[in-house]
Structures are given as structure tokens and as C-alpha cells.
Amino acid sequence: MAETANPFFSPSTLPYQLPPFAEIRDEHYRPAFDQGFAEQLAEIAAITSTTEPPTFENTMIPLERSGQTLQRVAEVFFNKSSSDSTDFTNALEEEIAPLLSAHQDAIRLDPALYRRLQSLHERRHALGLDAEGRYLIERYYTEFTLAGAGLDDDQKELLRDYNQRLSTLTTRFEKNLLADTNELAVVFDTADDLAGLGDGEISAAAEAARERGLDGKYVVTLVLPTGHPWLASLTNRSSRERIMAASRARGIHGGEHDNRELVLEITRLRARRARLLGFDTHAAFVTADETAKTPQAVADMLGRLAPPAARNARTEEADLQRQLADGETVQSWDWAALTETVRREKFDVDFAAMRPYFEAERVLRDGVFYAASRLYGITFEERPDLVAYHPEARVFEVRDEDGTGVGLYILDLYTRDSKRGGAWMNPLISQSALLDHPTVVVNNLNVPKPAAGEPTLLTYDETNTLFHEFGHALHGLFARVTYPKFAGTNVFRDFVEFPSQVNEMWMLWPEIVANYAVHHQTGERMPQDLIDRLQVSESFNEGFATSEYLAAALLDQAWHSITADDDVTDVAAFEAAALAEIGLDNPAVPPRYASTYFAHTFSGGYDAGYYSYIWSEVLDADTVEWFKENGGLKRENGGRFRRRLLGVGGSKDPLEAYRDFRGRDAVIEPLLKRRGLDS
Incomplete structure (x- = not known):
């Protein structure tokens, strides 16, 4: 095949360098x-082979310019493998994963390149660089050092083996x-089994069954977390139990998709690699280059939150128990449904009754986009002339108030068997002044798709998720940096969730909710007294929500606090002991993710970092207070x-950027108040 026929071999000529998805075929990827790989290694060799002393211009600039072909294909391929996987992408990803790891090691462990970085790092304050240039040297030197660049040759060989394995x-875990998530989807024979769901949800279940060749039946596809959003509405207890059982069975029921041995092997290898790199545990290795700095800092914060969260959850459970008949006890599959009963009684708030007000297109255009327009002055125009990677993915052009292009935003809303669970943001093209790159970002969600002609009605949580993920998109769209290293959301893992969490605040902001929360049939706006009651009930059920999250976060920390000398052989026993030790072993409140389906920590880059969500929420809650103190939506x-904050990307220390925005460090009190942990 001629090189010119491969669309990845040169930059796209489409607007904003949108990848030419209409031209990309499977045979182009490998x-x-x-x-x-070959191009970037040659580019690195050109840097290290020069006899000239290292300078910013002959080392850092070509380093930042290197690997553009690899970047183009990797961004497109890994987005596709997550959102629209096939047998081909699954097989190729398993081939590519160790090759990519080896390639990254070839660069990070190159002794000649590391010596040049060391030299520049020692002289960085005397090079006449601006702050971003100095920070670029500091980040590369730190990352290469932590990656093992200073090891001897034998140690590097062992490290390469660990990384590739x-x-x-x-990849296999994912x-x-x-x-397993697809295979364990729950099949129901009649609509009566799904009593309590709305017409749109039942339509989505019927459509999911039809797509699997099960006409006349109903399929409930599983979501990534333990709890399914439909558990709150289903009145048939046995149906709820079946869904919960299927969710919790992922990765533990034997067969080729059992993840237990993978969990043990991944954590064992991570512990050994950490020791090789000079750390006691993988958690210590990870946090060394995050804002937390140490596992002890993480443990201190989570330990402060866990006891009151567990107490609150027990109090909530007692309330729920009163809804059951004598002899029955609250089970994990009951919690969401009983909670909605108590919520209605205490606050007259019914999440199920709110769904008709959350029609997806209104939420997107008159909620998410409207809030961004009011706050930042940007506009959105759908571009049906631009082809995305899947027919259901929609492309929008984002412009500033003066008409200047900001970038492209792609929304892929619906679930499908080829898409991994959860919701996320990916960059396809990341802004960089050095490379003259624009910005293209993607939001993926997993909303069940109703039958043709039926409206897509979002749950309260799905609406919140759309606002959250769009916060990541804004971070990617707004970052304006010189160097690719700092583009978009390339910040510390325990800071990256902060902008997305802040964006959630606009979901119920008075001017915003009044603009989008309109009944899809009657055209009536959501009653203000309902919104008021919802806000009054804000901390309701936070014992459960905080406990299930903390259980997962602390489970992640426990797995990655294993040392190279520890011999863990039983996943279930380890998990049970870890939860019991921290007092979060309530069977009615299972962790948001159990080990065998904990994608964040075993395949998603949040290993020893799932604490990041609540760590970032300290900044988020403090920022919400700032907006309220300063007039809100202005x-x-x-x-x-x-x-x-958003505009600096990763080009400065994130806590320094926060202090620049807020005028001080964040305080934890607003978070404690939000989650009902302040008493």
C-alpha cells in the first residue's frame, strides 16, 4: 500500500485537523x-547523536516535536477501541499494548537522552526561559527519573519486562x-418484570433485546459501577436482585473472562516494579508525582472521611429498614428503590418523575451548551458535514464570542455492546502552539437508546454525568499552551477531575435549569418548588454515596499498598479484609467497583489514584463557594x-494555578458540608 493511501501518515486537511474517519480502514492502523514507532525513535536518535552540548532548542524542542504520526494513530485507535470495539481492534490492541510499552521505555530509559535532560535541569534557571519552558524541563526530568532512567542496564531490562507484561x-482485563458485561446482561421475558420503569426505559430494554435477536424480550445491559440506575425505579424485587447479582458476578464466575488471576498478577507486578524503582509500594510510586505526594496523605484524608460516612450510611439504612416487612432486611439491590421512597416521603422529591424534564437534546443544547455560553461566551454549531468515527457520534464546532474557532466537540451519547462502560473524555487532537495544532475532543456516555421515534429521557445521574464530562471537554478545549506535553487535560491525575466536578454545579443553577428542564410532552418547566426541595435534600443519602465511593478508593489503595514480599492469593478474601479494616464492609453498601470489574484501577490509568475524585472535590467544593460569593453565573x-485554571492546561503546577485563581489554598470545610460529614 502506498504511503499516501494511509490517512495517518500526514496531518488531516479537514477543519481543526479532524481525523478523516471516512477514509480510515482497519488495515491502516498497524x-x-x-x-x-520508527519515526519517533529516529527523531530521538537525532537528538542524542549530536555532538553539540544540550540546549533547550536542540533537545526539548525536537523532543516535543517527535512522534506526530504515532500520536495521530494512537488517539484515533484507542478512542475506537474504547467506544466502538471489534474483534479486529481487540486483537490489535493486545498486539500493540506491549509494543507501545516497549517503545515508551526505549525513550524514557535512553541514557543519552536522560543525560541531556539532567544537564538542562541543572542549568534550567540560567537558560533564560519563560516559566513554561522551565516547567517543561522539570516535568521531563521528574518523569524520566521516576520511570527508571537512572537504573543500570540489568535493572532496565527487568523494568521493560514488567512494563510490557x-x-x-x-489490556486483557479491559x-x-x-x-463479561455484555454476556451477563439480564434478559427478562415480559414488561411486567420491569414494572416501575418509564416507557423510554422499557423501549430501550426492548431495543437492546431486538439487537441481540431476542425479539419480544427485554434486555437490561449492565453499567460499569456496581449499582444500576434502574434499580431506583424497579418495583419487582427479584428483578432488582437479578440485575445486582449479574453486576457483581463480572470477572468472578469462572471461564475465559474471569479477572481474578489478572488482578493478582497485575498488583504483584506493580509491587515488584515499585521496589525496582526505589519505592516500597506502587501507591508510593504513583503519589510521588501527584499533588498528594505520599500514600499517607491520601490515607489521612480518606481516613478522616470514612468513619462519619459509614455512620451516616448506617443511619440511612435504619430509615430504609422501616420500609420493609418484618423479617426482611435491606439488601444492596433494595437500597436505591427504598431510598427513593424515603426521599419522596421526607422531601417530596421523586427522581423518576423528573425524567420527563430531562430530554437529552434539551439538556445538551439548553443546559450544557447554554451554561458554557453564558459563562464563557462560546457558541456551538452542529456540523453534520463532518464525519465522526461512528454514525451516532455528533460533531459540533465551538467558537468564541468574536467568531474565533475554539475547536471541535464530539458527543457519543448512547450505549452499545462495542463500547466499554462508564463515561469519559478523550482528545483526538490537542492544542499546541509549537505544532500549530487545534483541538478536537470527544465525550462518551452510555445512555440506553430507545426505539426510533421515542425521546431519550436522561436520569438525574445521567444528566449530571453529561455536565461532568463536558467539564473535561472544556478543559481540553480551553487549554492554550506552547508545548504538546501540557496540552488539554495533561495534568496530575489527582487534579484532572477538578474542572469536570466544578461544571456539575451548573446543572441545578437557577438560570440554567429553568432554561432546559422542560417537560418533553407538555412543554411545562420543572416546578421551582421541586428544584428547591431537591436542593434542600442535597446531602440526603450521602452516607451511602460517600461510603460506596470511599470503599472503592480505599480498596484501590489497599491493592497498591502490597509490597513485593506480600503473597496475596485470594481476591475475595483480600477485598473483604480491606473493607473490614476501614469499617466499610456493610453488605448493603457494596463498593462502587469490586476488584474484578474495577476498570479505573486495573485498566484505566487510575491505579492507586481512584482517590483523585474526592481529592479534587475539595478544590471543587471550595470553587463552588467562590462562584457563589462572587455572583455566580457571570x-x-x-x-x-x-x-x-482551564486555560493553563498542564503548563504550571496545578495547586499554584488554583492559588492564582482562588487567592489561597483550598479548604476542606465546603466538602464536608456538601457530603453531610461536618457534624
Whole structure:
């Protein structure tokens, strides 16, 4: 095949360099990866072979320019393998994962390149660089050092082996999970089994069954977390139990998709690699280059939150118990449904009754986009002329108030068997002044798709998720940096969730909710007294919500606090002991993710970092207070947040950027109040 026929071999000529999805075929990926590997290694060799002393211009600039073919194909391929996988992408990802790991090691463990970085790092304050240039040197030096660049040759060889094996294992974990999630989808014979669901949800279940060749039946596909959103509405207790049982069975029921051995092997290898790199545990290795700095800092914070969260959950459970008949006890599959009963009684708030007000298109255009327009002055125009990677993915052009292009936003809303669970943001093209790159970002969600002609009605949580993920998209769209290293959301893992969490605040902001929460049939706006009651009930059920999250976060920390000398052989026993030790072993409140389907930590890059959500929420809650103190939804407030936080990407220390925005460090009290943990 001629090189010119491969669309990855040169930059796209489409608007904003949108990848030419209409031209990309399966046969293009592997040659593009191979060429991308070879090109970047040659570019690195050109840096290290020069006899000239290291300078910023002959080392850092070509380093930042390297690997563009590889970047183009990797961004497109890994987005596709997550959102629209096939047998081909699954097989190729298993091939590519160890090759990519080896390629990254070839660069990070290159002794000649590391010596040049060391030299520049020692002289960084005397090079006449601006702050971003100095920070670029500091980040590369730190990351290469932590990656093992200072090890001897034998140690590097062992490290390469660990890295390649881990890349293969984590890829296999993700593929097993997707397959098991699809296979364990729950089939119901009649609509009566789904009593309590709305017409749109039943239509979505019928459509899911039809797509599997099960006409006349109903299929409930599983979501990534333990709890399914439909558990809150289903009145048939046995139906709820079946869904919960299927959710919790992922990765533990034997067969080719069992993830238990993978969990043990991944954590064992991570512990051994950490020791090789000079750390006691993988958690210590990870947090060394995060804002937390140490596992003890994480443990201190989570330990402060866990006891009151567990107490609150027990109090909530007692309330729920009163809804059951004598002799019955609250089970995990009951919690959501009973909670809705208590919520209605205490606050007259019914989440199920709110769904008709959350029609997806209104939420998107008159909620999510409207809030961003009010706050930042940006506009959105759908571009049906631009082809995305899947027919259901929609492309929007984002412009500033003066008409200047900001980037492209792609929304892929619906669930499908080829898409992994959860919701996320991916970049396809990341802004960089050095490379003259624009921005293209993707949001993926997993909303069940109703039959043709039926409206897509979002749950309360799905609406919140759309606002959350769009916060990541804004971070990617607004970042304006010189160097690719700092593009978009390339910040510390325990900071990356902060902008997305802040964006959730606009979901119920008075001017925003009044604009989008309109009944899809009657056209009536959501009653203000319902919104008021919802806000009054904000901390209701936070004992459960905080406990299930903390259980997962602390489980992640426990797995990655294993040392190379520890011999763990039983996943279930380890998990049970870890939860009991922290007092979060309530069977009615299972962890948000159990080990065998904990994609964040075993395949998603949040290993020893799932604490990041609540760590970032300290900043988020403090920021919400700032917006309230300063008039809320005002352009000058949005402008300050955009310039001083979103706009800097990863080009400065994130806590320094926060202090620049807030005028001080964050305080934890607003978070404690939000989650009902302040008493």
C-alpha cells in the first residue's frame, strides 16, 4: 500500500485537523503504528547523536516535536477501541499494548537522552526561559527519573519486562470486562418484570433485546459501577436482585473472562516494579508525582472521611429498614428503590418523575451548551458535514464570542455492546502552539437508546454525568499552551477531575435549569418548588454515596499498598479484609467497583489514584463557594476560571494555578458540608 493511501501518515486537511474517519480502514492502523514507532525513535536518535552540548532548542524542542504520526494513530485507535470495539481492534490492541510499552521505555530509559535532560535541569534557571519552558524541563526530568532512567542496564531490562507484561495484562482485563458485561446482561421475558420503569426505559430494554435477536424480550445491559440506575425505579424485587447479582458476578464466575488471576498478577507486578524503582509500594510510586505526594496523605484524608460516612450510611439504612416487612432486611439491590421512597416521603422529591424534564437534546443544547455560553461566551454549531468515527457520534464546532474557532466537540451519547462502560473524555487532537495544532475532543456516555421515534429521557445521574464530562471537554478545549506535553487535560491525575466536578454545579443553577428542564410532552418547566426541595435534600443519602465511593478508593489503595514480599492469593478474601479494616464492609453498601470489574484501577490509568475524585472535590467544593460569593453565573467569573485554571492546561503546577485563581489554598470545610460529614 502506498504511503499516501494511509490517512495517518500526514496531518488531516479537514477543519481543526479532524481525523478523516471516512477514509480510515482497519488495515491502516498497524502500518501507521509501525511507522510511528520508527519515526519517533529516529527523531530521538537525532537528538542524542549530536555532538553539540544540550540546549533547550536542540533537545526539548525536537523532543516535543517527535512522534506526530504515532500520536495521530494512537488517539484515533484507542478512542475506537474504547467506544466502538471489534474483534479486529481487540486483537490489535493486545498486539500493540506491549509494543507501545516497549517503545515508551526505549525513550524514557535512553541514557543519552536522560543525560541531556539532567544537564538542562541543572542549568534550567540560567537558560533564560519563560516559566513554561522551565516547567517543561522539570516535568521531563521528574518523569524520566521516576520511570527508571537512572537504573543500570540489568535493572532496565527487568523494568521493560514488567512494563510490557503489565500492558498486556491490563489490556486483557479491559477486554474480559467488556465481554463479561455484555454476556451477563439480564434478559427478562415480559414488561411486567420491569414494572416501575418509564416507557423510554422499557423501549430501550426492548431495543437492546431486538439487537441481540431476542425479539419480544427485554434486555437490561449492565453499567460499569456496581449499582444500576434502574434499580431506583424497579418495583419487582427479584428483578432488582437479578440485575445486582449479574453486576457483581463480572470477572468472578469462572471461564475465559474471569479477572481474578489478572488482578493478582497485575498488583504483584506493580509491587515488584515499585521496589525496582526505589519505592516500597506502587501507591508510593504513583503519589510521588501527584499533588498528594505520599500514600499517607491520601490515607489521612480518606481516613478522616470514612468513619462519619459509614455512620451516616448506617443511619440511612435504619430509615430504609422501616420500609420493609418484618423479617426482611435491606439488601444492596433494595437500597436505591427504598431510598427513593424515603426521599419522596421526607422531601417530596421523586427522581423518576423528573425524567420527563430531562430530554437529552434539551439538556445538551439548553443546559450544557447554554451554561458554557453564558459563562464563557462560546457558541456551538452542529456540523453534520463532518464525519465522526461512528454514525451516532455528533460533531459540533465551538467558537468564541468574536467568531474565533475554539475547536471541535464530539458527543457519543448512547450505549452499545462495542463500547466499554462508564463515561469519559478523550482528545483526538490537542492544542499546541509549537505544532500549530487545534483541538478536537470527544465525550462518551452510555445512555440506553430507545426505539426510533421515542425521546431519550436522561436520569438525574445521567444528566449530571453529561455536565461532568463536558467539564473535561472544556478543559481540553480551553487549554492554550506552547508545548504538546501540557496540552488539554495533561495534568496530575489527582487534579484532572477538578474542572469536570466544578461544571456539575451548573446543572441545578437557577438560570440554567429553568432554561432546559422542560417537560418533553407538555412543554411545562420543572416546578421551582421541586428544584428547591431537591436542593434542600442535597446531602440526603450521602452516607451511602460517600461510603460506596470511599470503599472503592480505599480498596484501590489497599491493592497498591502490597509490597513485593506480600503473597496475596485470594481476591475475595483480600477485598473483604480491606473493607473490614476501614469499617466499610456493610453488605448493603457494596463498593462502587469490586476488584474484578474495577476498570479505573486495573485498566484505566487510575491505579492507586481512584482517590483523585474526592481529592479534587475539595478544590471543587471550595470553587463552588467562590462562584457563589462572587455572583455566580457571570462572564467575568467564567473568564477568570478559564484564564487562570482551564486555560493553563498542564503548563504550571496545578495547586499554584488554583492559588492564582482562588487567592489561597483550598479548604476542606465546603466538602464536608456538601457530603453531610461536618457534624
